[in-house]
Amino acid sequence: MKLFEYRGKQLFQKYGISIPKGTVIEYEGDHSNLFFPCVLKAQVPVGGRGKAGGIQLAQTREVAKEKLAGIFQMKIGGFQVKKVLAEEKIGVKKELYLSYTLDRSRRMPLLMMSGKGGMDIESVADNLIFKEWINPLIGIQRFHIRGILAKLELEKDEEKKIAPIVLKLYKLFREYDCELVEINPLVISGDEQVIALDAKVIVNDDALYRHPDLVAEHQELTMLEKEAKEKGIAFIQLEGNIGVIANGAGLTMATLDALTHYKGKGGVFLDLGGTDDPEKVKQAFELMKKAKPKVILLNLFGGITKCDTVAKGVSTVISKEGIDCPVISRIKGCNEEIAKDILKDAGLITAGSLQDAAKRSSDLAGW
Amino acid sequence: MKLFEYRGKQLFQKYGISIPKGTVIEYEGDHSNLFFPCVLKAQVPVGGRGKAGGIQLAQTREVAKEKLAGIFQMKIGGFQVKKVLAEEKIGVKKELYLSYTLDRSRRMPLLMMSGKGGMDIESVADNLIFKEWINPLIGIQRFHIRGILAKLELEKDEEKKIAPIVLKLYKLFREYDCELVEINPLVISGDEQVIALDAKVIVNDDALYRHPDLVAEHQELTMLEKEAKEKGIAFIQLEGNIGVIANGAGLTMATLDALTHYKGKGGVFLDLGGTDDPEKVKQAFELMKKAKPKVILLNLFGGITKCDTVAKGVSTVISKEGIDCPVISRIKGCNEEIAKDILKDAGLITAGSLQDAAKRSSDLAGW
Amino acid sequence: MSIFVDTNTKVVVQGATGHQGQFHIGEMLNFGTKVVAGVTPGKQGEEVHGVPIFNTVQEAVMETDANTSLVLVPARFSKDAVFEALDAGITTLVVITENIPFHDAMEFVHYAMYKGAVVIGPNCPGIASPGKKAKVGILPSGIFVKGHVGVASRSGTLTYEIVNSLSERGIGQSTCVGLGGDPIIGTTFIDALNAFEQDTETKAVVLVGEIGGTAEEDAAEHITQHIRKPVFAFIAGRTAPPGKRMGHAGAIIARGKGTAKSKIKAFEKAGVKLASFPTEIADLVEKYG
């Protein structure tokens, strides 16, 4: 779960990492706590808001009102701005980059720092990004911090002030089960304070149960994706118009890929996973219908999930509610024949192979 | 550092481990907080106080006054009673044993539990003591607790109440850098509470700097041993009358052993360690004089510690303050000849071998 | 031979008495696997399909000499279960459970290294060697045929599909190992490749990859340097947009890393033959010989 900047900063504060003085504006007319000058920052779960005009400076209340009105109108990366963070303006002496992520290859937290803060880290040259791997059996140690800070060519005094931040951020990262915590930029201010100007915090969804203080918000999801998440269904909305249902994430992805091969474009990714519960299949299919795809492609390989279970779930929905788009199915594996019969009875088109099914779906969708 | 029972119980309380209601009596006339009936427990840093009469029940204030007067007169295991813990009497349903120690062979904390609480654990049959080793890389886990409790044949309900105590005691053990924490007995009371009736806590001296809340008291040391500790000298008072000074713990022990071989008896163990500082040698020798041995045996093997440095330190003290007991020395290694000359000038007897020195010291001490 | 499991494999199932545990103990026994024990705290003395249940893994190991554990316990108890198995001396662990917090997985993966043990998973379907009649996991038994192709995969069903199409063509498998769909897994493509390279029974290797992370890129580099056997691959997720988790926690293009394009390019450079559709793997292997 990606936290909004202001929520991430609340966690920073909890761990003793300094942040700019600020206030969260919940709606356009909420000006009471404003101070001037201030920086108005749109709270959206995506990057690039600066370029999109989501960050603006206001010197007076007049200007702030006008700018807030504008920002609350914005959609950035597809997300309507619903909250704005107003912060004091910090005089910047140096900008640094500081983050912890997971290194999947080494199976360890990775600490990264750079003297080039304030820009997209992917655009910073590799030799200007310094790395320390934190073995999970020992956690962060003084030598990690000492080692990475020595490479940043800071003043001794700056090192002393930054070292505790590096330590505290690791604690936050570990204790809140984060996938990512990033401060970009971490600034040394004109008056020699070390302040986190931005906050990017992504908490591992699977560990949210350990953090009841974090209300699951999932700002980055669409309405249907949120509904699916609540129901425990892997459901993702994409740009295209063909809805794909399959069992297993890999198989679902492979089905989407097959569509692309035939110039079709997936609009929904719906993975039934390992369920063999007709009720869950029914819920999933209903969700698919709500996404209003032009064609639905059902691709099953039956194992633990039996083909007929899925077929029954699908046909129940169709017979009850009808369906206003063609459904192409490709069925293989456990109880394949029973399933095919059920689906034929429900009026579905059955294809012989994934290639065949993908081609027909793409043609029907007419992309 | 061995904590007094009442101090250990304060730590238990801090970690949420229930203890009997109680009050510490600082001197004989300190009756104001007493309640009745109560158990009066002499606070001494050694075991066996029960047999010595250091634990007594008082039903009334009258009786308590009388018994307190008695207890404050006691010396138990050589230690004058200076504090008494008065506690409520707990109705006991079951007595258990629970401890964490260091397993030196496996280099891990060892959790031990037994259904035979309340007696000296060394007298409990091995097959009634259950063990779990806690790997320091992972710390205590649920499975350790589940595993050991399953063997104790407790009621499900009792298991549920005891499990958190096992966890909390580990936390105390680890966070306070303990060598030992022991609850014997841990009782299930008549009203189904789990209560620590006793507390034995030994904190690793070398980690005391991490625990500023624990004032170094070292109740188990003699006055001279405390003085030595403050000066950073390894000094131990023993039962005999020969003072042994050597450099290195192993060599000092071996010197004591050699005395025993010749029917002598060591009265002081003084290890100069790896010092090559004449001032420290002087302090050590002064300390030795304060212990008033009948004979002093000085055994040196010079390496990093040079023989002449020690010789100089010793002769300085003797020439300044004199010495009222014979000093036998045996010198070997780096700058041996210079050292022998210095010591001969100071009137010391030099022996050719450890055996020779030990024999002559033992004869002089006339044990 | 085979990899990670063989005729000496003796399985203890952690989480044996639940619905999933009972079902898969039966399936594994039918496959021929030596399932020797189950563990469910408080159920010592019970049996599942004749397999004795113990309170602790330690007791199970002492009584049955189990050396391999199948972990089916819920996510929030999995770290504890893996630690328990490792401390009890289990040397191969197959962790089926999904939704295990990543930090938990990192800890137990490294603790397993300390113990010199192999962890397969988490969030994986397990491992099966048809020739050795050893299946530790939840893979459907019917799809396997004994043979000489080694399969290592980050996905489940997709792999069944591929294995099934191999079997339908008469191309049998030495061992099929599901590595798991999480970002943090114990056994990687590189580990599986090394094992297959050593395995005299394996003549060719099929890798089933997907978007997310750099496991395929790492594997490609490793293949160039250390693997002499032919390698075939399929990569799922060519059309996945960045920032979306495609069903698996590990299948996500994050911060510009983990695209199918980069993986395909790396494999091509390493001489790995790539399939465009899952069942095309069988065509490629057949053509190869």
Place this chain on the structure above:
Amino acid sequence: MSIFVDTNTKVVVQGATGHQGQFHIGEMLNFGTKVVAGVTPGKQGEEVHGVPIFNTVQEAVMETDANTSLVLVPARFSKDAVFEALDAGITTLVVITENIPFHDAMEFVHYAMYKGAVVIGPNCPGIASPGKKAKVGILPSGIFVKGHVGVASRSGTLTYEIVNSLSERGIGQSTCVGLGGDPIIGTTFIDALNAFEQDTETKAVVLVGEIGGTAEEDAAEHITQHIRKPVFAFIAGRTAPPGKRMGHAGAIIARGKGTAKSKIKAFEKAGVKLASFPTEIADLVEKYG
């Protein structure tokens, strides 16, 4: 051969620029040891006896291929120093520092196992192999003579005395290793015995034990089962009373365990020849041949 150190040993000294560090770098160089680097944070670019100083062990290892570390840093920084060395790829560590908290030592000893590294100490004088001109530690150089007796000891000076008396009789040493006087140490008598048993240069082993713990009893049992070379021993502390720490943190009879009597009995049962006085070891070895 020799144990734990040899002609390939390249030493980095952690805590190189302090008084102790400077002195012992000189002594080790004089012994012939390849001291290739020192580490003191903030002193990169300096030199001690011509040995370059680095900020971190990682940089030292990258620049000099150091494989062995001598840890001389103060007790409260030692755990960090050991972790740093292990993560930098150091495979043999000699920890001289005393007064390291036991829990710190337990953690780094097990982390070293995870890394497959050898830790000698803490609270030890180090290790010396006169034949290989390799000394890592603070043992006095002058006492050693090249030869075939392996010495492993829990004490410092007492060992110098014993080694010196061997040398005076013309009995040389293959390797002399001080294991340390703490209750928690990385390399035990058993580890040293196994290494000496494998070492073709070692013909006999001398163990110098003391009261506290059961290291000698464990060793005795191990000797009976696995060690074919003759073993000689001296045990210090026969007259130590229970509950007193005899100078070393590890030399304490606690809870009825660790008496000299029990150790002597165990060694006698294992056929180990015991000396009553330190220098008597030389008599016993000489008599043996």
